[in-house]
Amino acid sequence: MTAPLDAIFAALADPTRRAILAMLLEDDMAVTDVAHPFAMSLAAISKHLGVLADAGLITQEKRGRVKWCKLEPDAMRAASVWMQGFGQFEPVNLDAFERFLEAELNGPENP
Amino acid sequence: MTAPLDAIFAALADPTRRAILAMLLEDDMAVTDVAHPFAMSLAAISKHLGVLADAGLITQEKRGRVKWCKLEPDAMRAASVWMQGFGQFEPVNLDAFERFLEAELNGPENP
């Protein structure tokens, strides 16, 4: 059961949360480990993870005393499909893409 | 010059703004005509259009006394590409998609 686009896009609008998703792309992680690279409190990260979970972008499973966070690609894929409808009739501007993605990689949301 | 993902996703998180984008997919429109189907003030729609323009999702051009709004697919496409990276390694769950998109179409953001 996928969350509405509202929640998905709102969740993706925050650079910290996008960075978390990128980390989870590598592997599942415990909350504390997710929090480690960020210069903010554990509680703040816990809230961010709650937002991501509400949006259906991740799931959390508690095993023992640690809560594991797992990427859930379906929600994002649904949003991606919605978006693609707006671009499919025009040729892709690849140069613009590359400049864009490069800027994102070097931006503040990739600490 | 594309706006950062922050602005793009934040702009997409609002159902009114997504509905506006869907309308502009059909054709360019004047601000007043964009506002017409919505149960809110012209000023509110003007603000929404400002958010969309800041995110690079639309451009606005004033001809005479009417300001024309035009969809600008590059920004959304850039965000779409970013998102696709999260789904490309797993098979697409098409059933989930369809249920999702259907729910969106019948939702309150398509008045």
Add this chain to the structure above:
DNA sequence: TGCATATTCAACCAAACGGTTGACCATACC
């Protein structure tokens, strides 16, 4: 038992958001 670790909860704060209203430009038309 007692203590450390993992995580959340609750209260608070400043800033941003989404909307309203009324006044204000700018352009078109008689």
Add this chain to the structure above:
DNA sequence: GGTATGGTCAACCGTTTGGTTGAATATGCA
């Protein structure tokens, strides 16, 4: 000139957001 139309601006308002802190809860371990 005068008036209607198209759109923005500015001030305001209630709610949400992103963060903090300190206390609380739950699990693991000696």
